[in-house]
Amino acid sequence: MNHDRHIPSEDDAITDAAAHWCMRLHAEDCTAAEQRAFAQWQAADPRHAEEYQAMLEIWQTADLLPRSAQVVELKPPLAPRPRARRWQPLATAAAVTLLALPLAGWMGWEQGWLPDSYQHFEAGNQRQQVRLSDGSRVELNLNSELRFLNFKDERRVTLVKGEAFFKVSHDASHPFIVRAANGQTRVTGTQFNVWKYQDQVKVTLVEGSVLVSSNGHNGGYRLGPGMQASYHQGDFDPELNQSDDYLNSLAWRKGKLVLDNLSLAQALPVINRYLEQPLRLADESTGNIRISGIYNTAEVERLVDTLPKVLPVYLTRSKDGSTVLNHIKAPPSRAASSTL
Structure with a gap:
């Protein structure tokens, strides 16, 4: 029994x-x-x-x-x-x-x-490939979560957290909408990536065409292949750019995190997506330090320990337990000292 x-x-x-x-x-x-x-x-x-x-x-x-x-x-x-x-x-x-x-x-x-269909997916410490009830396919990055609801007049995804790559089943009369923060990405059939960390969102288009809106009220801005749209929750309009290295944003699909000459201020949201405790910057000068490298997304914790070895920074702990990056400032030159 x-x-x-x-x-x-x-x-x-x-x-x-x-x-x-x-x-x-x-x-x-x-x-x-x-x-x-x-x-x-x-x-x-x-x-x-x-x-x-x-x-x-x-x-x-x-x-x-x-x-x-x-x-x-x-x-x-x-x-x-x-x-x-x-x-x-x-x-x-x-x-x-x-x-x-x-x-x-x-x-x-x-x-x-x-809706006539509801699906909920979560990826923990392993990437996942899932199929939605409309036939669309989604790859979920580590620590990502999404929900899918199929309505008569549209297909609706909410990216709760993390990152997802979409291969949308074409249906011109049944738009596919991905909501992240207050914005949304609207398509009928295409391939694109959506990254979300806290209130930040970045949409990268690989194939086809999408409309990206940062506040859900305006008609949206159309992206072509290779274009990216970025916004924070509350932004009236997204920031658009044509990126030659947009494929770096998709490296996670092969388990890689690519940092290509980014300032630490730009890199930290990307790095923190993989950390239990986020890294913080001590000040603006620390945020201006630039970093490059290719790292394993499953071992980003190790990256934190190696930062003082490759950058002019040292680590401290704040009262809330988070790790703080501090800029090691170069000593004044002798010429400058004698002038004083």
Whole structure:
């Protein structure tokens, strides 16, 4: 007998309960007694915590849906491949958790409010290659995470953190949109790379054409092959450039980190993407020091220890435990000393 297999009614009950708790814990009138009851429910079975986490991820799509408050049964038109669970309970719970749609679930799909497919991927200390439900292929760099939702009128990816290379399945009537920070990259079918660290984003186009917007409001700026768009969250417009060495940005696909005559101020965000504790600069003069080299992305921690051997810097520790790079300044020349 397989004790790991559960009957559908039991799965549905857990999903409905997870949806209820997600709704209540996000309500303004949630009480302390309810919070204690939720903690007891979550601790009672490992499946409870797993299903509640899935509900939280679906909750993040709430801003895409109408705000009317009627609870209805959701019956999606398709049955896509789930993330280690059936889509039907998740979709039902989504309708309950989000307090709703004014129409039945299938109308939610028809109107473009609800996705018919949801996928979530994370890469830890190994790169991953994944396939989305629309046929697109994605390579995930180390410590990267993304979510994919397939709507009737568009395919939507959120790059939560890290870096991803996309080979998008062509569909002119079904745009593919990657959201990172407040910006987005819109395509119908092409190959491109998106890098995200904290509030910084860089988009590198390899083949085809994309529209990049830094704030999600303007129409975007079109990139051609070899072009890059960079922005920080909150920037009104991205910074565009045509780069001859744009392939350095894709070296991670072969496990390499390429630093080609970058200032430390430019290099640190790229390096810190691979570190548990980020490097910091002591001052502006330290940030102006330039660095070059090719490093293994799985061994970037070793790079930190070698920096004092190849650059005029020394390392110190700040109060929060982070490593600080300090510029070793050259002593004044004798001529300058005699002048004084």
